[in-house]
Amino acid sequence: MVTVKILNIDTEKKHISLGMKQLELNPWDGISERFPIDHVTTGTVRNITNFGAFVELEPGIDGLVHKSNLSWTRQAEHPSALVQIGQDLQVIVLHVDVDAHRIDLGHKQLSPDPWPKLAIQYQEGTVQACTVTGVNERGLVVELPPGIEAFVPASNLKHPDAPERTYHVGSTVVLRVVQIDPDEQALSLSEASDPS
Numbered sequence: 001m002v003t004v005k006i007l008n009i010d011t012e013k014k015h016i017s018l019g020m021k022q023l024e025l026n027p028w029d030g031i032s033e034r035f036p037i038d039h040v041t042t043g044t045v046r047n048i049t050n051f052g053a054f055v056e057l058e059p060g061i062d063g064l065v066h067k068s069n070l071s072w073t074r075q076a077e078h079p080s081a082l083v084q085i086g087q088d089l090q091v092i093v094l095h096v097d098v099d100a101h102r103i104d105l106g107h108k109q110l111s112p113d114p115w116p117k118l119a120i121q122y123q124e125g126t127v128q129a130c131t132v133t134g135v136n137e138r139g140l141v142v143e144l145p146p147g148i149e150a151f152v153p154a155s156n157l158k159h160p161d162a163p164e165r166t167y168h169v170g171s172t173v174v175l176r177v178v179q180i181d182p183d184e185q186a187l188s189l190s191e192a193s194d195p196s
Contacts, residue, residue: 027060032096034058035103039093040110048080055089055105063103065091072108072115072185073148075141115182118148126177127192135164142173148187156190 035041035057043055043063052066067079076082083089095104122128122144130150134141139153140163152175159166167173176192 027058028098028101031061031098031103035061035063035093035096037093037096040090041093042088042090043105045083045085045087045089048078048083048085050078053079053083053089055091057091057103061103063091063093063105065089065105065107069094069104069106069108072111072113073118075149075151114146114148115185118187119180119182122177122180122187124177124179128175128177129172130175130189132167132169132171132173135167135169137162137164139163140167140173142175142189144175144187150187150189152189152191156188158191 041057043057045053046056046062047054050067052064053070054062054064056062065079065083067076067082070076070079070082074082089107090110091105091107092109093103094106094109096102128144130142130144132140133143133149137154139151139155139157141149141151143149152173154160154163156178157163157167174192175189178188178190180187
């Protein structure tokens with residue numbers, strides 16, 4: 001036996017609409033008070049998609065951390081390279097839409113934006129030895145101190161044909177900064193002849 005609530009009675013069609021969830025409290029009631037803008041909390045990553053990670057804030061309430069809000073300096077084709085299902089993740093509330101049952105969350109916003117300092121450290125023409133963290137036919141993913149990731153297209157390498165045959169994960173490559181755009185959080189690099 002189950003308990004239900006009568007939602008509608010259509011005497012002409014002899015049809016009665018019933019509901020069960022209507023007997024429970026709506027978890028979205030009072031959501032803006034429990035999770036106001038700039039509220040910091042910890043949730044559990046429940047699902048990962050191509051565009052971000054869904055974090056459970058409380059039973060029945062998930063928020064989305066868009067992949068652009070996961071890290072200031074790490075670029076990943078898929079958010080699963082940055083977070084894992086079941087992981088506890090500290091987040092900050094960026095926006096709440098009660099009608100749409102949507103909460104936008106951020107993770108990178110919990111730490112200062114490093115790009116203004118990076119723009120000074122890596123001015124155009126700066127040469128830096130970098131560690132290769134990824135290689136494919138399109139180019140290299142490299143890491144520069146202090147942990148910033150950047151993509152170097154094959155056309156900017158000394159050996160642009162089949163980079164995966166010349167460059168290897170864990171090796172060091174010397175790169176020159178072609179351009180840095182802190183507003184777009186973008187760093188353009190090209191392989192240099194030497195670190196001088």
